[in-house]
Amino acid sequence: MNMLSPMPPPPVQDPRDRGGPAQPLMIARDLKKHFPVKSGPKGAVVRAVDGVSFTLFKGETLGIVGESGCGKSTLARLLLHLIEPDGGEIVFDGDPVAAPRGITVNALRRQVQMVFQDSYSSLNPRMPVRDSVAFGPYVHGKSRAVAREVAREMLLKVGLNPDLFGPRYPHELSGGQKQRVNIARALVIEPRMVILDEAVSALDKSVEAQVLNLLRALKAGFNLTYLFISHDLNVVRYISDRVLVMYLGSVVELGPVERIFTRPLHPYTVALLGSRPSMDPAHRIEEPPITGDPPSPINPPSGCRFRTRCPFAEAVCAARAPVLGDWLDRESHVAACHIHDPESGHSRAHGVS
Amino acid sequence: MVPLVEVNDLTVRFVTREMTVHAVNGVTFSVSPGEVLCILGESGSGKSVTLRALMRLLPPRRAQITGSIRVDGEDVLALDAKGLRHLRGGLVSMIFQEPMTALDPVYTIGHQIVETIREHKGGTHAAARARALELLELVKIPSPERRLDNYPHELSGGLRQRAMIAMALSCGPRLLLADEPTTALDATVQIQVLILLRRLQKELGMGTIFVTHDLGVASEIADRIAVMYAGRIVEEGPVADVLAAPLHPYTRGLLASTVHGQSRDHDIDAIPGSPPDLRIVPTGCAFAPRCGMAIPQCRAGIPEERHPSPGRMARCIRVDAPVPAYA
Ligand SMILES: Nc1ncnc2c1ncn2[C@@H]1O[C@H](COP(=O)(O)OP(=O)(O)OP(=O)(O)O)[C@@H](O)[C@H]1O
Ligand SMILES: Nc1ncnc2c1ncn2[C@@H]1O[C@H](COP(=O)(O)OP(=O)(O)OP(=O)(O)O)[C@@H](O)[C@H]1O
Ligand code: SF4
């Protein structure tokens, strides 16, 4: 089974592809989600996602990185309307989601699937895996027999022998096998887009590599678009075409993968990249790139949220929030930092592009 | 130099009515004073069980332990209750992945460190509090005076981990056991804690056993690496040598499958299959079913230790065989 060919597969005209290849599959504009804090001063909120915008182009993999609590999973759930946004808009293939003249949430969910980190809890422990995989197509109107047949085929495609693994229960599978079942469950609905939220993070390295290879092969084979969330920068570099870096609920940098990894713009991205262990005992990291922990998202710092840890913070950073710049294009490489805004008045900002 | 730790042919089995889990299957290693040994291995390979055995922290009824463990000359498996208190309260300290397992949520950080010091070292409350303050400064907790009066939940993840390290150091251990202490931390915080641990370990001259599943973490902190697979150490050697020229096919596979700067145009060299079921006693090389170099003899018996060069060890009958192109 070699679905990875050096050339991209011939463009199959997907009848659901309404806008054509140039139209982004998804545009998120200024998405917001604030959770009320139960034990805290009245009116206090966690600004989990606080004005996130990006485009997702057809056929690409957009990696999302950022540290724990920066809002990656909340963003993923917003995109599927698993939670209601408090602000902003989502456009799917040209149609606004849950808007008067747009597409419904149900129609969106038929085309976008999600795979989570915790491969165990997302499978029904009392259901053999072939039934778990057949459940989706059955709910979407296929007969029991047809649903079973597509489930068999899908198990085969994720590398699990349906006769051997189909009758098993989740506790009889290894972590990597369970994650394959979850991927099968997501893909059997024939989605156009898959959100992978730390989908390989809990796996051992040797198994993680198997699942990453599988994800790449399936993406090519099924013309998929991925949103790949992970805190592992090396994995994100390997799998993504473009990368979005989040810090405390907002986007600090967005751009093509190699630009981000070789010429990062935002001081936080620089620090994050510099925090990766060296893999070379002869050249260990002697000084941490930045000190301290990320602050609480309940009362984020004014202005630039990174300023409390940023080595270049100046008065303007506390006074005004930097903006991301023009994020709409595929080639855009933008950072929300006053250093990269020639007009900001930051002492280091002299007409840097 | 007399080793600080000597573990010989350690086995640990967990026995219940339904099954027996062969978690550790004949592990031998030593650690010198002031040295950092990293035990590297994937989930379930027996790293934590090995570490817990060193402090006798395994459930006494279910865990059957054989072999020998010596720490600073003491026969750990023969210690009585008093000897164990001395072992845990002065000689050896342990830090965990989740600091909340070591910290009590109902007492302040300061209270807990002070009590630990007084229990094991005695002295006045004031002296212990002064020492606690010193320890928080040592682990670089900002505004340490104020932090002494914080409860664990009032600290961020990184600060909690530092507080646990401070507590572990409070009795001046000669051996520090660390079980994935940075795994749950954010990348920018993980490197801070790793650098801190490395510095403290040098300054205080502690022998350290550091368990991790992350090659990068090992490369930042280890002097030597012991690679575990299915309850056995399959390879051991100085960290730079093992990373640059791994001997065992499993170590080679692990290095190749760890995503780190590989070309995006190719698949990653994954190790096929998954680790063995530890309910079954392995009779040959436990890696054989996944190994690209396996020959029938691999399954005939447990491979003996081989020492192809000084300080290097691998349990593989094919260490001297030519390496196929994939590795
Ligand atoms: N239902 C909720 N109610 C209140 N707060 C929430 C809720 N869900 C998430 N949060 C908070 O929102 C912030 C963002 O959480 P989120 O899970 O999106 O982060 P993340 O980037 O996915 O982190 P991780 O890397 O740890 O998975 C966190 O501070 C979290 O505690
Ligand atoms: N108290 C116990 N009772 C029964 N089995 C146990 C017990 N503790 C550990 N085991 C088993 O022993 C084996 C080794 O476990 P151990 O915790 O040492 O793995 P590990 O290498 O630390 O893995 P991880 O990276 O997931 O922490 C596993 O199969 C585990 O399920
Ligand atoms: S002993 Fe044989 S099976 Fe085991 S790792 Fe070496 S070559 Fe592979």
Ligand SMILES: [Mg+2]
């Ligand atoms: Mg998350």
Ligand SMILES: [Mg+2]
């Ligand atoms: Mg463990």
